[in-house]
Amino acid sequence: MYQNILIEKLDHFGRGLAHINNKVIFIKNALPEEIVDIKIIKETKKYAEAQVLKYHQLSSKRIKSPCPYFNQCGGCALMYYNYDDTINFKSTKVKELIAKNSIPYEKNIPVIQNPEPLYYRNKLSLKIISGKIGFYEEKSHHLIPIKECLIADKTINEFIQNYQLLNIKNGDITIRTNKNHEILLVINTKEENYNIDIAQLKAKIKLIGIVYNDKTIYGNNFYYERIGGFLFKISYNSFFQVNPYITEELFKLIKENITEESTVLDLYSGVGSLSIIASTKAQNVYSVEIIKNAILNGLINAKLNKKTNINFMLGDVSNIVNNLILKFDTVIVDPPRKGLDNTTIDYLLKTKPEKIIYISCDVNTLMRDLKTLLKEYNLTDYKILDMFSYTYHLESFVILNHKKG
Secondary structure, eight states, rough: OOEEEEEOOEESSSSEEEEEEEEEEEEOOOOTTTTEEEEEEEEESEEEEEEEEEEOOOTTTTOOOOOTTTTOOOOOOTTTSSHHHHHHHHHHHHHHHHHHOOOOSOOOOEEOOOOOOOSSSSSSEEEEEETTTEEOTTTTSSSOSOOOTEEEBBHHHHHHTGGGGOOOSSSSEEEEEEEEEEEEEEEESOOOEEEEOOOHHHHHHHEEEEEETTTTEESSSEEEEEETTEEEEEETTTTOOOOOHEEEEEHHHHTTTTTTEEEEEEEOOOTTHHHHHHTTTSSEEEEESHHOOOOHHHHHHHHHOOOSSEEEEOOOHHGGGGGSSSSEEEEOOOOOOOOOOOHHHHHHHHHHHHEEEEESSSSHHHHHHHHTTTTTEEEEEEEEEOOOOOOOEEEEEEEEOOOOO
8 A cells, every 4th residue: 555645647548647666656536636545456567557545635626426336337537527627638638649749739729518418428338247237347347237327318318227128137238319319229148039028118218129139129220310400310330429419519510621612532431421411512422431231321311311412332441442543632531449540541641632631539549640641731620529528538620731732
C-alpha cells in the first residue's frame, strides 16, 4: 500500500495519474488534486495500475455518480464529473494529442455538446450469464448485473426490466431502438432451442423483431429511423451512429462541407446515411461498404429519400479503392476504431482529392493517420462531437484540404 498519493491529472482514459519513484501510476476513480491511499494491482517496467483504498482529500469537482454501477462496469469512466467537466476533459485530451503528435493546428477546437447526455444511446450490448443480465467488469469476465443503464435510451431500459421473458441462461444480446420507441433484439447463444415469451414481451415493449443466432424468429430483422428529415432502414447487423442527437449535428456538418460541383466518394458508408446527406448537394456520390445488408439498406434508403445520384459498391474498402477509375474531388471516410489501412491512405495520397472529410471515433488512430495524410494535406478544421457522453470516447470531425502546388 502507498499512502497520501497526490493525483496530478487525468490520463486520456479518465484515470487518475500519479508518480511513485519516477514510475507512472494509473489510478481508477481518482481525480486531480485528490490525495489517496492506493494498492498496486498490476505492474510493468514502465507503469503500474492501482485502486484507491482510502480518500484523504476529494476534488471539488467530484460529484456522486448517479449510476449505481459506476466504477464497476467500466463503461462510463467520467460519471464522477458534471457534464461540462467531461466536455473540458475531451477538449483537453484532443489538444494534448495534437501537441504530442506535432499536428500543425492552431485554431480553437469547438465541442458540439450532447443535448441529452443521459439516456441517449439507441444501441446497447449486454451479457446474460446464469440468467443474469449486465456488463462484464472492466478487463474481466466477471458479470456486473444491472437493472438500468443511464446512457441507454429509456426504451432499452424498459426491455432490461423484462429480459427474463427471453428465458435464456447464457448468451449475448444487443438491443436496438429508434425514436418511435420500437425494439429490435439480436441474440447470440449456444442454446439452440429458444423459449422466448414473445406474447408477454409484446405486452411490455414495442417489439418489432427478434434475430436469434442470425435467424429471424419474430417480426423483422431491421428497423427504420428518421433523423434530420431523412428516413433510414437499418438492418440488425448494419452500422448506424448510436447517438441520434449528435448524428443530426454530424449531418449538418457534412452538408456544409459538400459543394454543388462535387463528385464524392464515401468510404465505410454503412447504410448510406452520409452518402444521402452528401447527395443533397453533390452531383454524384459513390458509396462503399463491406456488409451486404448495409448496402441493401443503402439502396432502399436512397429510394426512401428520393436520391438518384448515389452509386453503391459492395466490398472491402482496401480492395475497391485500387480498382476505382473515376476521379473524386471529395472523399468522406468514417472508418472503424482501427482507422484507415495503408492501402486506403496510399490511395488518398496518390489520387489527391481536393478535400477529405475524416470522421473518427478513435482520436489516437486519427492522429496516426493525420501524420501521414498531412504530407499532402492541410488540416483546416477540427470539431469534437460528444457522441459518447460520460465516456472517454469522442467523435472527431476533421477537414483536410490538399496543398496546392
